[in-house]
Amino acid sequence: MNKNKGKNYYYAVIFTSERTTLEEGYNEASLQMERLAKKQPGFLGVESARSKVGITVSYWDSLEAITNWKQNAEHQIAQKKGKDKWYSQFHVRICKVEREYSFRK
Numbered sequence: 001m002n003k004n005k006g007k008n009y010y011y012a013v014i015f016t017s018e019r020t021t022l023e024e025g026y027n028e029a030s031l032q033m034e035r036l037a038k039k040q041p042g043f044l045g046v047e048s049a050r051s052k053v054g055i056t057v058s059y060w061d062s063l064e065a066i067t068n069w070k071q072n073a074e075h076q077i078a079q080k081k082g083k084d085k086w087y088s089q090f091h092v093r094i095c096k097v098e099r100e101y102s103f104r105k
Contacts, residue, residue: 009098010044010061017054017082017090026086029078040069059097066094 019026037043037058042065048056060066069075082090 007061009096010059011063011066012095012097013058013060013066014093014095015054015056015058015090016093017056018052018088019050019054020086020088022085024085025081029081029086033075033078036072036074037069040072041065042068063094 034046037046042061044059044061046056046058048054058069060069
């Protein structure tokens, strides 16, 4: 995941959520936010899973890139809809990733 040339770290935004029962427009908005995030300067990738609790982790090359994404006008509209309609609760954590490793068979 570390695509930062010359840097030994990057950032992860961990978004955990529980949904309401309202589905109207959620899937379309979710896909649009992912497409939009991929176009943002500093975006490195995203991973997501949902069961009872949804977890989306997006990866960024800087805190500035995260701030710019949070302030994106379309993203702000989706955030408001999320609070008003789609989420019963959510939690956001921003972490500095200093090391990574993986395994794959």
